[in-house]
Amino acid sequence: MEEMFSRFDDLRKLIVKLYNNKNVRRWTIEIVVCIVVGLLAGCFSYNALHKKDKKLTVSEENAVAQEEVVETTDTAESSEEAVEDNSVITVVDPGEYVDTIKDWSSEEISAAISERSQYLTDNKYWPTVSSYWETSRGVTGDACYCTYLFNTDTTVYTTADFENVPAEVIHIAKNEIYARHGYSFRDSEIMNYFMGQVWYSPSVMPADFSEDVFTETEVKNLDMLNSIDTM
Incomplete structure (x- = not known):
């Protein structure tokens, strides 16, 4: 220390x-x-x-x-x-969609159109009918898949109403009267055309179909269209 x-x-x-x-x-x-x-x-x-x-x-x-x-x-x-x-494109809806699909959502309608579009590929009637929708009716869009081409179930037409209407459109208009009642067509082209319409539901075979289901208005239109149908 x-x-x-x-x-x-x-x-x-x-x-x-x-x-x-x-x-x-x-x-x-x-x-x-x-x-x-x-x-x-x-x-x-x-x-x-x-x-x-x-x-x-x-x-x-x-x-x-x-x-x-x-x-x-x-x-x-x-x-x-x-x-x-x-804004340049004008889409005109001719009215309410047919009763069978009027309550569908836009998603359901789009899905049905997408699913059925295959039936209209190379269909011989579709180019003329789709052109008629656009040029004569001013319709582009989903309406041409969801609405009847003509209201032959509620309106009595005359031959004057079909002046300058293409033969393919007249032929489809006549068969549309049958399609609304679930007629299942033998002709594959006509069958495929209506399968491309989302409202169409084939439920009756030709052998089982009865024209008694037609209303008076439909019968008159059917007779008139038969007289001018050239196909």
């Missing part, structure tokens, strides 16, 4: 001796000042660099936000252009 105190005392005497030396005291002060200045300079440098990084990050975020704004604007402009383009 005495040896330890002796060493501490020797160290204290050495420090006092050095402190009393002017050169040592001056060097000590300069060293301390340098250390303090170095620490302060380091702090300022760190803050400056950190601030720069923060500004850079904010700038990048602003750039991303700006890109999103530009993209949104472009999308809006594209949507406006699409609306302008679509």
Whole structure:
């Protein structure tokens, strides 16, 4: 223990001796000042660099936000252009869909049309009938799959109503009277045409079909259409 105190005392005497030396005291002060200045300079440098990084990050975020704004604007402009383009197309619905499908949702109707479209592929009647829907009725869209071509069940037509009507359309109009009553056609072209109509449901074979199901209006229309049907 005495040896330890002796060493501490020797160290204290050495420090006092050095402190009393002017050169040592001056060097000590300069060293301390340098250390303090170095620490302060380091702090300022760190803050400056950190601030720069923060500004850079904010700038990048602003750039991303700006890109999103530009993209949104472009999308809006594209949507406006699409609306302008679509406004050129006029879709006319001739009225309510037939009773068998009038309560269907748009999704159910679209699914049925998609499923039955295969029957109209290469069908010899469909090009003429679809053209008649568009040019004479002004109908484009789902209506031509969901509505009767003619209201032969409620309206008595005359031959004058069918002037300049294509022969294919007249032939289909006549057979539509049978199709409304579920008649299952032997002719594959006629059968496929009506299978492409979502309202059609074949339920009666030809051998089991009776014309007694026709109303008076349908009989009159059937007689008239038979007289002008050339197919």
